[in-house]
Amino acid sequence: MSEAEQAVLVDVNEGIMTITLNRPKAKNAANKAMADGVAAALDELDSNDEILVAIITGSGGTFCAGMDLKAFVSGELPIVEGRGLLGLTERSPRKPIIAAVEGYALAGGLEVAISCDLIVSADNAQYGIPEAKRGLAAAAGGLMKLPQQIPPRLAMELALTGDPIDAARALECGLINRIVPAGEALQAARELAATISANGPLAVAVSKQVIQESADWSQQEMWQKQQELVMPIFSSADAIEGATAFAEKRKPQWTGK
The missing domain is CATH 1.10.12 (Lyase 2-enoyl-coa Hydratase; Chain  A, domain 2)
Incomplete structure (x- = not known):
């Protein structure tokens, strides 16, 4: 199994593709192998008429804690040219994609989530762009997309403080679609995907x-x-x-x- 195949698990069942970010020991921090794996899955999503909807989630009880900073220091970026972080943030697939979020969706993890069409959240989820705390900026869409999806002053607060918000606040401000108990985000996302896949x-x-x-x-x-x-x-x-x-x-x- 290649590094990309290990970093991203892909399953298709009844027209629904589930893309699982699979670096749990690193809280699913994004590296180049993961980016290549997600991009390949999204190519399959849009080219295969049997697949109608995709879900992206994370293993080990967390969604994605952002870019792998150790890989970044060594010169590696988790992007695909022309497609952005994890092959998603700059180019959305033609078909719907749902983020199923447990635990942390921080930095690049949040940017991936808000690049999806819908977000189903566990009640233990945390959302934020803490890049400024590391001398960086949320350049994979956080600074541009967040003010379009939530009140601009809240987006400014998230960007300048780097502090996260919880799932309840995220729902209140319209960042996510629904909240479910911890451990149930993927199942709820599958139910939502099934509703969508029943349509034309x-x-x-x-x-x-x-x-x-x-x-x-x-x-x-x-x-x-x-x-x-x-x-x-x-x-x-x-x-x-x-x-x-x-x-x-x-x-x-x-x-x-």
Whole structure:
């Protein structure tokens, strides 16, 4: 087994891919092998029509404590060119990805979590960008994405103090979607993924795309841009199947076409 395969465990079951960061002795600190492993899994996610949703989580009761500082000192960075930290922070997959967070989601760990579409959190989770405490900055998206996802003054506090917030505060400010008891984040994420995977895959992918991209659209162009993306959905075979299945009171059989 290669170093990347050891650092990242990948499982696919009933259309749901689970990507597990697997360096528990290092609190799943991100190194280059882990970055390569996650990037390969995300490539498989978007290229395999049988996989509908992905979950990223961590082994050993923690999500990810950030970049491996020992590797950093030796000149190694846990990034993939053009894709960012762990091959995710600069380029999101086309299909939905859910973070299942237990324990620490700090520094790069938080940046990976907020690069996912949804976050399911254990009640023992801690979220923060403590880079300033180490003379660094949250350059893998924390400084740019956090002010878009939570109140800017809270994002500023997290960046300048380096202090974390707990799961309850994260839910209160809209950083995460839901809280479950410690040890249950992955199962709750799988239940959420199953709900998503039961929907039309074309509709899910385009809905994600519009929500992500529309933040940069002007008032003058937003309706036209949305129309260009969603109109092919309305003429798809899946749209006809969805309406027919509703009328016939049965589950739709999606083809992704």
